[in-house]
Amino acid sequence: MKKLTLNEARQAIKADETIYARLLREPCGDVGFYRPRPTDPQEPHKRDELYIIASGRGTFTCRGERTSFQPGDALYVQRGTEHRFDTFSEDFAAWVIFFGPAPERQVAEQVLSDSLCASGEGRPSG
Numbered sequence: 001m002k003k004l005t006l007n008e009a010r011q012a013i014k015a016d017e018t019i020y021a022r023l024l025r026e027p028c029g030d031v032g033f034y035r036p037r038p039t040d041p042q043e044p045h046k047r048d049e050l051y052i053i054a055s056g057r058g059t060f061t062c063r064g065e066r067t068s069f070q071p072g073d074a075l076y077v078q079r080g081t082e083h084r085f086d087t088f089s090e091d092f093a094a095w096v097i098f099f100g101p102a103p104e105r106q107v108a109e110q111v112l113s114d115s116l117c118a119s120g121e122g123r124p125s126g
Helices: 006-016 103-119
Strands: 020-026 029-034 049-055 058-062 065-069 074-077 083-088 093-099
Touching (some): 006 020, 006 029, 006 093, 058 074
Antiparallel strands (some): 049 074, 049 093
16 A cells, blocks of 8 residues: 655655656556646646646636636546646645556557567467
8 A cells, every 4th residue: 555645745846846746656557746837838648647636726728628626626638638727826736647557668568568479478378
């Protein structure tokens, strides 16, 4: 079990002096903490993601649809989709959950799989 606390997440961003900190990396996905300042610079991602608002209020746009958010809200975004936190209060921060392996892991796993298949090790016996 791994417990992630809001305090630890805030400290990770502060310590790295960044707007995003990856807190957990697993084969099935990643968990991070996002606190953009002063604007949200992100581009579409290669994986589906879920934002869970930890603090603050504002507006979020996804595929041209705008909605307001507040603590406790969850915002789901499909991979490759334009999205952005348009406006947000000074205390805004969100948990970010990325689904599936990171793109670099997908490539590495495919290379390993191709290598095993080419050598015959990845093929079923019989």
